[in-house]
Amino acid sequence: MLLYGRVETMSEMGQAEAVYLEGERIADVGPLEDLSARYPGAKKQSFEQLTPGLHEAHAHPQMWGLQLESLDLDGLTEPQAVAQRVAEKARTLSPGAWIRGGGYLFRAYPTRELLDAAAPHHPVFLQSRDRHSAWANSQALEQAGVTPETPDPSGGALVRDAQGRPTGYLLENAQELVNRVLPQPGLVELERGLQDLARRGYTAVHHMGWCHYSLAEQLAQSGRLPVRLWWALDKDHWRETRPGWRGDRLEVAAVKFFADGALGSRTAWMIEPYPDGSHGLVLDPLELIESEGHAALQAGFGLVVHAIGTWAVQGVLKVFHRLKPRARRIFRLEHVQHVRDAELPLFAGLNLALSMQPMHLLGDAELVRYHLKGHELEAFRLRDLWNTGLPLAFGSDAPVMRPLFELNFQAATAHPLNPAQNLTPAEVLWAYTRGAALAAGWPEHGQIRPGAPADLTLWEQGRPVGRVFGGALEVF
The missing domain is CATH 3.10.310.70 (Diaminopimelate Epimerase; Chain A, domain 1)
Known part of the structure; x- marks a missing residue:
């Protein structure tokens, strides 16, 4: 199969014109004329843009499947x-x-x-x-x-x-x-959520909790996973299983903790108080994150921590520094929504990915102005965090928001609170592809180059219209 258009390789190759695929791998990349001559019998199809497959880098697919109904x-x-x-x-x-x-x-x-x-x-x-x-x-x-x-x-x-x-x-x-007294979601909701994400052009999803891993294993064993699935376990279940791949589409990879809540519920753990004098809620105490995180690292898992408020971000970064000698995988900090100047130096020296959801700005900007008056410049510091040199990975936190690329693009390139924090369109795409692959610890993914997996997203007029996954071309 020979696909051509504006090919964003996300590698040192830069832009190209065409990609030749053999099975589930990329076989060749280069000028359309050259590839057409080398593979004269290849079936051709053109798209406005071709990129590495999009990752939904932070989602709760079972809950998204429930929300759809x-x-x-x-x-x-x-x-x-x-x-x-x-x-x-x-x-x-x-x-x-x-x-x-x-x-x-x-x-x-x-x-x-x-x-x-x-x-x-x-x-x-x-x-x-x-x-x-x-x-x-x-x-x-x-x-x-x-x-x-x-x-x-x-x-x-x-x-x-x-x-x-x-x-x-x-x-x-x-x-x-x-x-606990509600009818509980199960395999149907997980599969519905994953299929919906696949139909939106995603080729990989990073699962961030609220679902038992055994359901994903059932889908993997029966060949029904429509994406590559990076799985973070809830902290209560990690001792039940082991890290590693189940086939080539599911990796049980990490253990997730929650340092705090969220701004909209006034449970994000803040150093400066909210107008009512509260500071938010601590969910998993830092001491627990450190002790359980140490044990999980020893067992070969990665470590993922939700941290939204300034106090949570500060505390978790300090925990990561203390755990750094034990880590064999990249750490992940999820959300990183409110960061003071004083904490920026703490990002240095860590093997750390920053998983963010700029689209939350679209709803949170008003809440930041209302609840955190005078601290607006500490919110969603996309440019400052990009400048740390650590990989950014973008997602939606579905069902918190709809998993639409264009929402993150809108918020990240036109920051509603501080235009100095804007990213470029190319940087946003990088965070959805190469940056997200690095956050998953998948170095061969998120790029278009010979030998890489043929996970591609296909675009027209700035929106995903199809994908290549599992050796198949899908147009929506």
Whole structure:
């Protein structure tokens, strides 16, 4: 197969005109005239642009598969508007059926009364866009056994009224009080999420938790993985298995920890307080990340840590420096959303990838101005972090946001808070391809060169329209 167009090789070869593929490998790269002469019998097809296969470098594919079948609240910022959507959904369901959804962003925590009125005969559980908080109605709390006497779980909190009664808003691990009585997603949702990502032009997905690895192994064993899948295990399950490849499409690679929550839920762990005087929530204490991380490194796993707030970023970087002698794989810092000048020197000297989601700026910019007034320049420091020389890897955090390349492109090249942090289009593409491959520890991926895997994304008018994967050409 001979494909031609503007070929971005992401290697020292620079731009080329054509790529010749044999099976699942790239056999030749060069001028179209030369390759046409060398392979006269090859089937030809042209595209405006060809790149290494896009990686979705931070996603929760099972939860994305669930969200595809749930109430979409993306872009809603007022509780009344969300309640109206819930009321509309309730009219289509039998009494007692659960109403699930997610995607809203609120400035303040609402109470359950709005949802009680919208769906008096249905339990309701809605997650914020960042999935670090949730809003439930009285029926849902009752089914979960949540009462005024229910204690806050470790790493979570039930928002309460002046009398100590739960208001229906749950922060971080408190969501599990309701989530445990919900119908649980399984293999169907994981496969649905992965297939959707493949249809968007991705050839690799980096899984970041909230799903048991055995489901991915089932898909790998049955030949049903539509992408290469880099798997970070939840911290509670890593001792059950071993690191390594399962076939050529699934690598169980790392263990993930959460240092803090997220800005939209005011649970990101910040050095400077929020307007209400709080500093966010610590989820996995730094001491746990260091001790468990040390054990995981000794077992051959990589180490992945979610860190959004300034305090979380500072603390995790210090942990990485102490663990550096034990690491055989690249560390990953996920989100790296708020960074002070004082912490920039801590990035030096680490074998570290920075996994970021610039598209979150599109919704978070207003929240940064509101919750972190005076600290706007510490948010989403794309250019400053690029200048560390460490690989950047871009993703969406789906279902937190839709896994669309153009959203990250928009936010990263036209930074809503600080244009000095803009990246170039070429740098954004690099972070989706070569940078993401380096973050996965896959040195032969993310580039178009002879001998490399023939994982390609095909483009027209700045959007993915197809891909090459598993030796097959797919056009959407």
